[in-house]
Structure formats: C-alpha cells, structure tokens
Amino acid sequence: MNAHTSKQKAGVAALVMCLVLGVATVVAAQSGPTSECSGDSVTTFGTDLFGLADGGNRLMSTTPAMREFPLATPLPAGEYSINAVSYDGYEERDLTIPQMQEQWLAEFVGSDGSVLATTGVTGDLADSITEATWAGSLGGIVLSAPATAIRVQHAAPGSISVNSVRAVCVGITAVVVETTTVPVETPTTEAPVAPASEVTVNFLSTADQASTVSLTCGDLTESALGTEVSLTLSDVPAATGCVVEYPANLDCTVAVDPKSVTGASAAGIQNIVIPVVGDANVTATIDCVEAQVAGVVETTTTTVAPAAAPATTAPTTKKAAVEPEVKSQVEQAKTAQAQTGQPAFTG
Numbered sequence: 001m002n003a004h005t006s007k008q009k010a011g012v013a014a015l016v017m018c019l020v021l022g023v024a025t026v027v028a029a030q031s032g033p034t035s036e037c038s039g040d041s042v043t044t045f046g047t048d049l050f051g052l053a054d055g056g057n058r059l060m061s062t063t064p065a066m067r068e069f070p071l072a073t074p075l076p077a078g079e080y081s082i083n084a085v086s087y088d089g090y091e092e093r094d095l096t097i098p099q100m101q102e103q104w105l106a107e108f109v110g111s112d113g114s115v116l117a118t119t120g121v122t123g124d125l126a127d128s129i130t131e132a133t134w135a136g137s138l139g140g141i142v143l144s145a146p147a148t149a150i151r152v153q154h155a156a157p158g159s160i161s162v163n164s165v166r167a168v169c170v171g172i173t174a175v176v177v178e179t180t181t182v183p184v185e186t187p188t189t190e191a192p193v194a195p196a197s198e199v200t201v202n203f204l205s206t207a208d209q210a211s212t213v214s215l216t217c218g219d220l221t222e223s224a225l226g227t228e229v230s231l232t233l234s235d236v237p238a239a240t241g242c243v244v245e246y247p248a249n250l251d252c253t254v255a256v257d258p259k260s261v262t263g264a265s266a267a268g269i270q271n272i273v274i275p276v277v278g279d280a281n282v283t284a285t286i287d288c289v290e291a292q293v294a295g296v297v298e299t300t301t302t303t304v305a306p307a308a309a310p311a312t313t314a315p316t317t318k319k320a321a322v323e324p325e326v327k328s329q330v331e332q333a334k335t336a337q338a339q340t341g342q343p344a345f346t347g
Helices: 003-028 318-340
Strands: 041-044 066-075 078-089 104-109 115-121 131-143 147-154 165-174 196-205 211-217 220-226 228-237 241-247 250-257 262-266 269-275 282-290
Touching: 041 066, 078 104, 104 131, 104 165, 115 131, 115 147, 147 165, 196 211, 196 241, 211 228, 220 228, 241 250, 241 282, 269 282
Parallel strands: 196 282
Antiparallel strands: 041 165, 066 147, 078 131, 078 165, 104 115, 104 147, 196 228, 211 220, 211 241, 241 269, 250 282, 262 269
16 A cells, blocks of 8 residues: 555545534434424323434334323313324434335323223324424314323334334313304294174163273273263273273172173272183173162151050949939929929838
C-alpha cells in the first residue's frame, strides 16, 4: 500500500464516518408522533416511541400482538366517541419493504375481564419514510357497565409481515344525548255544535203586587215585572241548567213540559232549575198566589142565637080548680044579703 492509497482509504473512512454521524444526527432529531389525542380523558400507552425498543406499546402481527392497560379511574357506563394516535419510526424504516397492515384497535374491558366494547381500526401507516403518524377517529362505543382497562390489539395478528406499530394513545369523549321534546300535534277536530233549545216561562200571579221574574240560562238572561209575565230565551245550549227567580212570598205551582224540575228557596228568592236536554224546547208554567204569613191563621166566627125555652104547665090539683068558683059564689051571696037582709050562704 502506497501513501496515495492510504490517503484514499482514510478519506473514504472519513466520508463513511461523516455519513454515519449525519444519519445519527438525523435519527436523533426524530420527535415521534406529530399528533396528540384529545377528549374528556386521554390514556397514553408505554413510553418509548422512536426506535425498535419495546417501550411497552409496540404491537406486531407476531408477538406481542396485544397489550392491556388498566385505567386509573373506571370509565362509567355510557356512550363515548374515541380518537387515537398511531406511530412507527426507526432507523432505515424508509428502506424496508412496504407493510400494509400497521394497524391496531382498542377493546374496553370490564372488571370481570369481559370485553364491553370494541373500537374501529386505526389507519395504515405510510411506508418508505423513517417515521409515520396516523391520527383520527376510531368511532363510538357504548358501555353497558364501567370499563376498568383498555386492551390494544394488533389488527392483523398472524399476518406474514411484521407490520410493527405503536399504540400511542386514545382520547375519550362522553357523548351527551340531547333529548329533544317533539311537540305532539293534537289533531284539531271541531267540536260538534251542541243542539240548542228555546226555553219559555209563563208566570201568573193573583197577588195584588207585581212581581219581578227573571230567567237565566248560562250567559243568557231576561227579566220582567208584572203579575202576568212571559219570558223566552232562544239558542240555549244543551245540558244547561236554566234558573227562574221570583219573590218568595208567593206560593207557586210549577209545571214543566217536557222536562222535570227541581227548586229550592234561598235568600228570599225562589229558584226553579229547569234542565235542558238535547234540542227539545222547554216551557215552564208557574201559577202563584200570595203566601200566608207563617203563624197567622185566619178564622171565621159564626154566632148562633140560643133557642126559646119550652113552656111549663102548672100541676093540676082539685083545690086550684075549685077556688075561683067558690070565690064567685061567696061574692054573689054577699050581694044578695045586702039586698034582702038575709044570709045568702051557710056552710
């Protein structure tokens, strides 16, 4: 080996060293994933990212194809949306053959180890570059019970290619289900028009004083003053109770055609309630006389003269019958004696 050759070899070695140092510098400058997970809560898996070290988060189609990470706080039952970041980066990755299934998914596990929900699959990472990042949505999940762990699993276990990929993180956001109250449209049906009636009251009083009589049927009313009053209201809705009022100092008889009638006295006014049913016309006839005042009873006194007493007949005795005749004879004898001077009667 001559000096020139030695210098050439030294130059090549220096160039190779520069290239190696340059690559090392480039490799050392790698910063890992270019995206982060977001949400109400974020769970990060493992530590190492760039390089071929395990880091606790590296998945391969061979082994390890699955890793499980307990949650510091159980995730309550409910509905959630999930996003994730996937990454792969190491020296000379850009020189490796394409790997078409660098993908993974997440399973949410309950306290008993059962899988409560499974997300969608991450997108495949780009090939022919030193490091690649994928970030996006894994869809939504619904938990029927609290989840206590997240299990990340390679999406293509057992495939021929290694398809190494790192599960970086998942972001979890609770889905708030907005309850929208939909107004229930009640079909508007026009209520059938209730049949109407005509109500007539014929009032007749024999009292000397005129009476105020009123007829009220719902919102309809009419009144008049007199001893003979006739009141009529038309278009009275069915099932309306009509009230007739007149002074309480009258004794009245009420006849309603064709309906029955009930009534009661109140506050000096006699109330007659006339029920109206259907579309039948109603006529009430009220005949009144002046009422007697309570507690006063009129009496008629008839005086009859006493009859004359019957005549009394004196008892008949012999002495009483002879006495007038004897007296007459004595008188005659006295007269004859006076005339003759001789005694007229001797016993």
